[in-house]
Amino acid sequence: MMGKYVVRRLLMMIPTFLGATLLIYFLAYAMPGDPTAGRCGDRQCPPSYVAWFRAHYGLDKPFLEQYWMYIQNLFRGDLGVNYYQNTVVHELAIRYPTTIKLAVIAVLCEIIIGMAAGILAGISKGKFIDSLVTVSTLVVIAIPVFVLGSLAQMVFGIKLKWFAVTAGDGTWRQLLLPGLVLGSLYIAYVARLTRTNLIENLRADYVRTAKAKGMSTTRAFGVHALRNSLVPSITYIGASFGGMMGGAIVTERIFNINGIGGLIWRSINQRDGTTLVGAVVVLVLIYMFMTLIVDIIYSWLDPRISHE
Amino acid sequence: MRTHTRVITAGIAAALMLLGTTACSSNPGGSPTTGGLTSITVRGCTPQHPLLPVSTNEVCGGNVLDATEAKLVHYNSDDASPELDVASSIDTTDAIHWTVKLQQGYMFQDGTEVKAHNFVDAWNWGAYAPNGQVNASFFEPIEGFDDLQCPADQADCTPAVTEMSGLKVIDDYTFTITTTDPTSNLKVRLGYTAFAPQPDAFFADTSDGKADFAKTPIAAGPYQITEHTDTQMVLQKNANYSGKFTGAVDQVTFKIYNDLSAAYNDVVANNLDITDVIPSDQLVGDAWKNDLVNSDGTPRWGTKATGVIQVVSFANAKQDPGLTDVRIREAISMAVDRAQIASTIFNNARTPATGWVSPAVDGYKADQCTNCVFDPTKAKELYDAAGGYPGTLSLWVNGDGGHDPWATAMCNQITNNLGLPCVVQDTPDFATLRDKIQKRELTGMFRTGWQMDYPSIENFLAPIYATGASSNDTDYSNPQFDSLLKQAAAATDDATANSLYQQAEALLNVDMPTMPTFYQASQFGFSTKVKSVKMTPFSTFDFGSVVLN
Numbered sequence: 078m079m080g081k082y083v084v085r086r087l088l089m090m091i092p093t094f095l096g097a098t099l100l101i102y103f104l105a106y107a108m109p110g111d112p113t114a115g116r117c118g119d120r121q122c123p124p125s126y127v128a129w130f131r132a133h134y135g136l137d138k139p140f141l142e143q144y145w146m147y148i149q150n151l152f153r154g155d156l157g158v159n160y161y162q163n164t165v166v167h168e169l170a171i172r173y174p175t176t177i178k179l180a181v182i183a184v185l186c187e188i189i190i191g192m193a194a195g196i197l198a199g200i201s202k203g204k205f206i207d208s209l210v211t212v213s214t215l216v217v218i219a220i221p222v223f224v225l226g227s228l229a230q231m232v233f234g235i236k237l238k239w240f241a242v243t244a245g246d247g248t249w250r251q252l253l254l255p256g257l258v259l260g261s262l263y264i265a266y267v268a269r270l271t272r273t274n275l276i277e278n279l280r281a282d283y284v285r286t287a288k289a290k291g292m293s294t295t296r297a298f299g300v301h302a303l304r305n306s307l308v309p310s311i312t313y314i315g316a317s318f319g320g321m322m323g324g325a326i327v328t329e330r331i332f333n334i335n336g337i338g339g340l341i342w343r344s345i346n347q348r349d350g351t352t353l354v355g356a357v358v359v360l361v362l363i364y365m366f367m368t369l370i371v372d373i374i375y376s377w378l379d380p381r382i383s384h385e
Numbered sequence: 386m387r388t389h390t391r392v393i394t395a396g397i398a399a400a401l402m403l404l405g406t407t408a409c410s411s412n413p414g415g416s417p418t419t420g421g422l423t424s425i426t427v428r429g430c431t432p433q434h435p436l437l438p439v440s441t442n443e444v445c446g447g448n449v450l451d452a453t454e455a456k457l458v459h460y461n462s463d464d465a466s467p468e469l470d471v472a473s474s475i476d477t478t479d480a481i482h483w484t485v486k487l488q489q490g491y492m493f494q495d496g497t498e499v500k501a502h503n504f505v506d507a508w509n510w511g512a513y514a515p516n517g518q519v520n521a522s523f524f525e526p527i528e529g530f531d532d533l534q535c536p537a538d539q540a541d542c543t544p545a546v547t548e549m550s551g552l553k554v555i556d557d558y559t560f561t562i563t564t565t566d567p568t569s570n571l572k573v574r575l576g577y578t579a580f581a582p583q584p585d586a587f588f589a590d591t592s593d594g595k596a597d598f599a600k601t602p603i604a605a606g607p608y609q610i611t612e613h614t615d616t617q618m619v620l621q622k623n624a625n626y627s628g629k630f631t632g633a634v635d636q637v638t639f640k641i642y643n644d645l646s647a648a649y650n651d652v653v654a655n656n657l658d659i660t661d662v663i664p665s666d667q668l669v670g671d672a673w674k675n676d677l678v679n680s681d682g683t684p685r686w687g688t689k690a691t692g693v694i695q696v697v698s699f700a701n702a703k704q705d706p707g708l709t710d711v712r713i714r715e716a717i718s719m720a721v722d723r724a725q726i727a728s729t730i731f732n733n734a735r736t737p738a739t740g741w742v743s744p745a746v747d748g749y750k751a752d753q754c755t756n757c758v759f760d761p762t763k764a765k766e767l768y769d770a771a772g773g774y775p776g777t778l779s780l781w782v783n784g785d786g787g788h789d790p791w792a793t794a795m796c797n798q799i800t801n802n803l804g805l806p807c808v809v810q811d812t813p814d815f816a817t818l819r820d821k822i823q824k825r826e827l828t829g830m831f832r833t834g835w836q837m838d839y840p841s842i843e844n845f846l847a848p849i850y851a852t853g854a855s856s857n858d859t860d861y862s863n864p865q866f867d868s869l870l871k872q873a874a875a876a877t878d879d880a881t882a883n884s885l886y887q888q889a890e891a892l893l894n895v896d897m898p899t900m901p902t903f904y905q906a907s908q909f910g911f912s913t914k915v916k917s918v919k920m921t922p923f924s925t926f927d928f929g930s931v932v933l934n
Binding site: 109110111112114115116117118119120121122123124125126128129130132133160161162163168171227230231234235238241242243245246329330331332333335339342343346347348 | 431432433434435442443514515516517518519521522534535537541594596599615616617640641642643644646647648650651653654656785813814815816817818819820823833834835836848855856858
């Protein structure tokens with residue numbers, strides 16, 4: 078049953094994927110401004126350079142022809158050569174590991190800190206620990222990430238020297254602080270989501286029934302209430318992983334991380350459609366796989382959700 | 386009330402918890418000194434073009450090539466005056482026919498000797514249109530350049546001629562240059578990166594656009610690129626270096642930063658040794674001078690006047706008829722209090738411009754722009770006499786360059802002093818602004834800047850204000866101006882040439898196609914490992930000046 082569902086979902090990815098590439102390719106193509114306009118400073122580029130550039134990157138061809146060429150190469154595993162004359166595959170290959178590391182740290186923080194805080198707050202509703210979680214998450218949600226990031230860098234990196242100031246090499250240790258900063262907003266949401274769901278489920282009839290039947294509080298809570306309360310949080314965490322990959326632009330800039338967010342930002346600035354499309358297409362793929370994984374975990378956590 | 390107290394306690398505890406969770410300590414390492422070799426790390430950024438002298442026209446690649454390429458002429462790192470490097474003499478009697486003699490025994494990094502054909506072949510390759518090199522236009526003065534270009538109406542072509550007739554190899558150490566028109570400052574121009582020689586290995590590379598060679602190019606300068614990745618470029622001292630401009634440290638690593646603030650913070654925390662740019666928010670209230678100070682009070686920062694000028698250009702009369710009357714343009718320029726903006730917005734990191742030429746170059750004359758003197762009363766009189774500007778005046782700047790503060794201040798002054806509504810228009814980025822300027826889509830005024838290519842007064846006038854010049858964004862055209870430039874280019878002694886260029890500059894004060902705003906200086910900072918360092922008037926690092934603690 079499950080296998081069939083997964084295959085169907087995988088097949089569905091193909092048209093979604095093609096549609097996404099066409100859309101992104103068109104958006105990159107339609108970006109205002111000639112790609113050579115900013116490449117010679119305040120000087121007009123020599124016509125010979127402009128001609129070479131347009132021919133070299135196929136910009137002199139009509140849109141559909143450009144897109145068709147791109148798709149053909151894509152299926153050969155060739156994502157093209159960008160304006161820095163590097164292959165896009167290479168650009169992505171050196172950046173995705175860093176971005177994934179960063180997202181993994183953020184997601185681990187989400188799961189460990191966020192869920193723990195949510196569960197603690199949920200089981201001690203109205204007590205001190207509950208207020209602590211509610212207030213601290215509110216503070217984190219209210220502060221924009223660039224403020225949080227710059228502040229964390231200043232306090233923990235420069236003043237206290239607990240963490241690396243920047244993470245140019247992309248090692249796990251360097252990425253700890255940026256990961257935490259990136260995850261902070263999601264941690265706060267997960268904590269709040271878990272708390273609310275847990276409180277609701279603890280009041281639910283089936284928990285009361287279980288207790289009335291003589292089940293221990295721990296078991297009623299652990300097996301029944303908690304498991305049900307985690308369903309929305311898992312969905313949220315899964316979706317956030319995809320969001321973190323492309324949405325880390327601000328964090329990446331503050332901590333000088335050589336990741337996908339920065340690459341996307343740079344390619345937009347340079348009107349470098351080739352890199353942009355390549356980077357975003359891979360993001361789309363990751364997002365689709367994450368949603369699939371979330372859906373599978375979903376049915377495992379809650380057997381009522383059937384994939385038939 | 387009870388709840389209230391609890392909430393506050395919870396808030397404090399939350400802060401403590403945040404401290405607790407992040408308390409797993411890690412200690413970032415400083416810059417390495419490997420095996421007795423001295424090494425420093427400096428801020429770098431991703432080069433936009435391949436690392437070839439004829440391909441590189443921006444600072445990210447330029448900073449690196451400045452340390453790796455030797456040219457016929459070297460610019461003094463203090464005052465930018467030209468000094469002979471690979472050349473032993475560059476002579477002319479008529480500013481048209483030049484004889485270049487090379488030093489014997491000057492070596493490339495791969496141990497081959499720099500010979501005359503290495504220059505001539507490299508320049509021909511750079512100028513040849515199908516090679517599509519960004520810096521091709523620097524070879525324009527050389528006779529025969531046009532034969533290597535495509536016809537104006539044809540984008541793609543293969544010219545039959547691949548060598549400029551103006552270049553002739555006489556022997557291994559001598560070649561001659563013939564220019565189409567007299568070019569009195571050719572010697573100064575020859576120090577620009579585009580005129581660097583290329584070794585035989587360059588011509589042997591068959592990859593598209595010499596991309597393989599450009600990864601770790603071989604040149605004749607004091608440093609050699611030994612590693613080039615997306616996160617850093619490592620330069621080591623060139624063992625075969627034959628010139629006099631030796632670097633002071635054995636290894637220089639350019640670490641790539643996408644953001645100026647990240648680099649700055651790393652210098653403050655001693656993780657990076659030198660940054661050549663200070664983010665503008667740190668200039669406010671001189672915050673950077675407080676951050677960058679040693680425990681004994683000695684500064685870890687410096688400034689250097691550079692050959693960069695910021696200008697606000699007026700859209701020409703065809704684009705914006707409202708600006709046709711020169712009195713309107715004069716009035717706008719006079720209504721701007723440059724000194725006030727320089728002190729309040731830039732904390733005097735920029736200085737008010739008094740002419741169209743940077744003080745960093747030979748030929749500079751102060752106070753050429755009398756319309757740049759702040760005079761709100763006279764400005765208002767001129768403005769009213771000319772009948773005013775219809776509607777709202779736009780000041781276009783690129784939104785990604787941190788130009789909003791000064792542009793807003795400038796607009797406010799124009800509005801207050803002239804009663805002319807002025808609004809700052811942001812384009813999303815630099816490329817969009819250039820695109821709109823090049824397509825002549827803008828009305829009102831727009832920001833243009835100029836960083837000198839070579840230290841000559843000519844470089845601030847001819848490329849920007851000569852009729853039809855490549856950077857003439859305002860379509861300025863004055864036959865008298867053009868003729869003065871021609872005469873200056875033909876003058877064989879510097880004093881005469883400079884005086885003619887200054888006369889041409891004075892015409893800009895009459896016609897006001899643009900209004901000069903600020904001269905720029907570079908601000909830089911360094912770590913505790915570095916005792917002192919200097920920067921050049923080109924905003925590049927002077928690696929010969931680095932003194933380590």
